[in-house]
Amino acid sequence: MSPFTSTIFAEITALATSTGAINLGQGFPDTDGPQSLLDDACAAIQGGANQYPPGPGVPQLREAVAEHQKRFYGLDVDPEREVLVTAGATEAIAATVLALCEAGDEVVTFDPVYDSYAASIALAGAVRRTVALRWPDFALDPDALRAAFSERTRVVLVNTPHNPAGKVFTRAELELIGSLAREHGAIVVTDEVYEHQVFDDAEHVPMAALPGMAEQTVTISSAGKTFSVTGWKVGWLHGPAELVSAARAVKQFLTFVNAGPMQPAVASALSLGDDFYTGLASDLRRKRDLLCAGLRAAGFEVSVPQGTYFVIADPTPLGHDDGVQLCRRLPELAGVVAVPVSVFYDDPEAARPLVRFAFCKRDDVLHDAVERLGRLRPA
Ligand code: PMP
Ligand code: GLN
Numbered sequence: 001m002s003p004f005t006s007t008i009f010a011e012i013t014a015l016a017t018s019t020g021a022i023n024l025g026q027g028f029p030d031t032d033g034p035q036s037l038l039d040d041a042c043a044a045i046q047g048g049a050n051q052y053p054p055g056p057g058v059p060q061l062r063e064a065v066a067e068h069q070k071r072f073y074g075l076d077v078d079p080e081r082e083v084l085v086t087a088g089a090t091e092a093i094a095a096t097v098l099a100l101c102e103a104g105d106e107v108v109t110f111d112p113v114y115d116s117y118a119a120s121i122a123l124a125g126a127v128r129r130t131v132a133l134r135w136p137d138f139a140l141d142p143d144a145l146r147a148a149f150s151e152r153t154r155v156v157l158v159n160t161p162h163n164p165a166g167k168v169f170t171r172a173e174l175e176l177i178g179s180l181a182r183e184h185g186a187i188v189v190t191d192e193v194y195e196h197q198v199f200d201d202a203e204h205v206p207m208a209a210l211p212g213m214a215e216q217t218v219t220i221s222s223a224g225k226t227f228s229v230t231g232w233k234v235g236w237l238h239g240p241a242e243l244v245s246a247a248r249a250v251k252q253f254l255t256f257v258n259a260g261p262m263q264p265a266v267a268s269a270l271s272l273g274d275d276f277y278t279g280l281a282s283d284l285r286r287k288r289d290l291l292c293a294g295l296r297a298a299g300f301e302v303s304v305p306q307g308t309y310f311v312i313a314d315p316t317p318l319g320h321d322d323g324v325q326l327c328r329r330l331p332e333l334a335g336v337v338a339v340p341v342s343v344f345y346d347d348p349e350a351a352r353p354l355v356r357f358a359f360c361k362r363d364d365v366l367h368d369a370v371e372r373l374g375r376l377r378p379a
Pocket of ligand 1: 027087088089090091114159162163191193221222223224225230233234235
């Protein structure tokens with residue numbers, strides 16, 4: 001694990017803490033999720049839900065996940081056999097990859113890649129085959145995708161909406177990924193933690209909702225993103241019973257179970273009305289627009305994200321062509337921190353200047369940040 005000793009997010013948050021800079025690096029909201037959710041968790045603690053919950057997760061939460069998938073995507077999920085509650089999406093990813101891959105198996109991933117994917121694949125002794133998505137539109141190159149598959153491909157690890165690119169994979173892109181996976185007998189593991197953070201005309205298409213794909217897809221999501229409680233670490237996966245049961249076998253020896261009192265609270269939150277879900281997306285769209293306009297005014301080029309709460313910007317017009325260097329100096333230059341994008345690529349040259357900013361922050365914090373970033377303009 002020596003290449004994975006410190007995550008970029010921990011490093012950048014430490015830099016924000018030590019310098020007092022505004023943290024637009026690590027993606028976490030600066031306001032907590034719905035009050036009813038917080039109250040329900042307190043009530044569960046006071047009500048005595050404090051001992052080991054069942055291994056697959058409390059029944060209410062598994063049922064709520066199944067209902068959510070039916071309500072939003074028309075998917076039929078059996079809460080008994082086809083859902084597993086996990087310690088965040090991070091554990092869902094690790095447990096699935098460890099369950100499905102033997103040493104030497106290949107996993108297709110898309111660069112820029114979320115850091116835990118590479119680490120989980122390394123833990124399994126599997127080999128990553130990368131398809132690069134490139135600035136500014138991060139479109140999928142079908143030939144590069146085809147070339148990444150081989151007879152050893154076991155898993156394709158998709159993330160839509162995509163962190164850090166802000167890309168929402170189109171139905172056509174997902175159909176191509178799905179058909180290549182089927183052709184090669186591979187399982188699609190799809191990380192959809194930003195499923196409700198989608199803007200404008202973009203539509204979140206779950207891989208499991210494509211014809212014929214439910215049988216070979218494991219879908220992952222997390223309360224951390226949808227309900228702005230990243231510190232709770234309640235996530236879940238669902239898919240065909242035999243795959244879920246394999247992931248459950250691994251999960252038993254990673255965490256055994258996870259936090260009991262949070263689970264009934266998340267179960268109730270999943271059934272919040274449509275206004276909660278549409279409000280989440282429209283608030284974030286406003287914040288996206290605020291940050292993108294501010295970054296442009298400060299002299300950055302911006303790739304406007306269709307989903308997630310991240311935006312990638314290019315500081316080259318401001319005379320900075322190395323994102324890693326810029327992120328190290330950003331607290332001193334502007335009192336803000338951001339994350340260099342090249343660390344999410346096998347080939348750092350594919351994204352050398354680029355930096356990622358998070359916009360899941362209060363409007364006043366975003367206003368302050370863009371004003372500070374205005375200091376980067378050469379005099
Ligand atoms: N996948 C992606 C794409 C993420 O951005 C994150 C966290 N920000 C996770 C997984 C991890 O989610 P959790 O905190 O629920 O483990
Ligand atoms: N997923 C969050 C991000 O992209 C961070 C989570 C973490 O720190 N591991 O910023």
